[in-house]
Amino acid sequence: MVSARGLTKRFGSSEAVAGIDFSIRRGEVFGFLGPNGAGKTSTMRMIACMSPASEGTLRVRGLDPSRDGPTIRAGLGVVPQQDTLDMELTVLDNLLVYGRYFDLSRRVVRERAERLLDFAQLSERAGSRVDDLSGGMRRRLTIARALISSPELVILDEPTTGLDPQARHLVWERLYRLRQEGVTLIVTTHYMDEAEQLCDRLVVMDKGTIVGEGSPRELVDKHVSREVLEVRLGEGGHERLAGDVRGRVERVEVLADRVCCYGDNGDEMLALVHGLGYQPENTLVRRGSLEDVFLRLTGRSLVE
Secondary structure, eight states: OEEEEEEEEEETTEEEEEEEEEEEOTTOEEEEEOOTTSSHHHHHHHHTTSSOOSEEEEEETTBOHHHHHHHHHHTEEEEOSSOOOOTTSBHHHHHHHHHHTTTOOHHHHHHHHHHHHHHTTOGGGTTSBGGGSOHHHHHHHHHHHHTTTOOSEEEEESTTTTOOHHHHHHHHHHHHHHHHTTOEEEEEOSOHHHHHHHOSEEEEEETTEEEEEEOHHHHHHHHSOSEEEEEEOSTTHHHHHHHHHBTTBSEEEEOSSOEEEEESOHHHHHHHHHHTTOOOSEEEEEEOOHHHHHHHHHOSSOOO
8 A cells, every 4th residue: 555665855954754664555554653753744744745755765555646646645534633623614514525625526425424423423413513522522523534535545643642541442443443444544653552452563763764663562572571570669779679680681671760670471570579688669560562662662762
């Protein structure tokens, strides 16, 4: 559905995307993860034919964005990070007006709009003004609007940012349904649990390059251990503990408020800590996660 080779985007002397390669298969959910400034948005804008590539090869649905931008956009759905709904119109009218941009007949647009309102669980609010909707309802309406042209490919930029857990799970359920219908989804998200739940495959970007690629499980298996032991001690104990266990566990990392020990068996690592004479204030044994991968590949310092 999408393929890129040596894809590069420059803004003056700054290189936002530095010659990346990736491919997105038809019908899968593909994720882009990365800290601020990693190049995710620049990459998505090139795929959406909103920004030309500076260098490299990009194909979307087999077409060249530099020549076939209008054709690509006609078969593309875009869910921006910020909702851009018309607040003065009703829920239904937002879909009807947007659908007319795709040169669809009024009958077809209305049929699709009514079907999409049911899909987004907004049928009962069809006559409500957007201004009266909750954040979760607006997000579902924005997704429904992106589907009015029956696109094969949908780009979702931070689809659940700012939503409460219940609303997030409802959006996830709608996206699952799209995947089951064969729609290809490209997602950027800052929620690691969202990436693990939704994405078949993903890439982790940092400083314009791809630093990791695979399924969520593959990335965890490759870059972090099966289990993680988190230990909280009193003031001054973390560095000492890290020194004592270093070389006896797979990896150890000292954070501001805890020590993370990585290995295959969390209970054995906890027994090691106790055997060394430590009495932690708090401990937690958990499975390695995509968040551990993300932080290991991109670092913990904030990049603006």
